[in-house]
Amino acid sequence: MADIATPEFLNELKSLYPATANYVDGAWFLAAGIAFSSSNYPEGISRILRYALEDLDKCPGTSDEDRRLLVRKMRDGIFKSGLITGIPKVINALVSLYQATPEVLRDTEPLRDSSRSRExxxxxxxxxxxxxYGxxxxxxxxxxxxxxxxxxxxxxxLTYGxxxxxxxxxxxxxTSFALISSLIANDTPRQAxxxxxxxxxxxxTLEETRAVREIALRIAIKAGVPLNHEVPNI
Structure with a gap:
């Protein structure tokens, strides 16, 4: 497949999401990374991470904690999306993310507490x-x-708990954005x-949600995902 995660395309995707005061709160990179993973184009994830970290470094006062949080958001979002896309795609996506992650920003311990009771x-x-679901x-x-x-x-x-x-x-x-991105690229409109x-x-917000939908849809189309059903809007 031709390289679709070009700087121009990433600029386009970023522009779709509303601007935020804190760069790490702008979920465009999370939605885009998961859409690339779900579209079976894990190469795009490493490009997004490098792009987003470079963007973040342009913000005054950026620390390693900010950088680490950005990486963690992408990692955890991809992990959560595996409930939709399947573990093989998640493994490929996380390998791509890991390889692009500076060593100082890599986690070595689980985020989830395995000692919690079943209740x-x-x-x-x-x-x-x-x-x-309200x-x-x-x-x-x-x-x-x-x-x-x-x-x-x-x-x-397990899935929700x-x-x-x-x-x-x-x-x-x-988390909702992660699920939306993966569902759109998997052509499952009911759940989307x-x-x-x-x-x-x-x-x-409605604007944020529509932006995530559009980001996922553009990536799926660009990656050649066969969308046999109309993607729902909101």
């Missing part, structure tokens, strides 16, 4: 699921339990619509 994890998962949470959870009880158990306790509920690095709205609305419930 704590389950409660966190239910809370984040309810926050994301007044449709009961209906969606009932659907999952009806079509396969194991799916409902896995979704609440262990993976998605962690918000210290990627916030609730950024769920999470477009979920992003608003999790604190995103």
């Amino acid at each position: 704590e994890v389950s409660a966190a998962g239910q809370a984040f699921f309810d926050s994301t 007044d449709t949470a009961g209906k969606v959870q009932s659907l999952l339990k009806t079509i396969y009880p194991d799916l409902e158990h896995f979704t609440i306790k 262990y993976v998605c509920a962690l918000s210290e690095v990627t916030s609730a709205k950024e 619509e769920w999470h477009l609305r979920g992003a608003l419930r999790n604190g995103a």
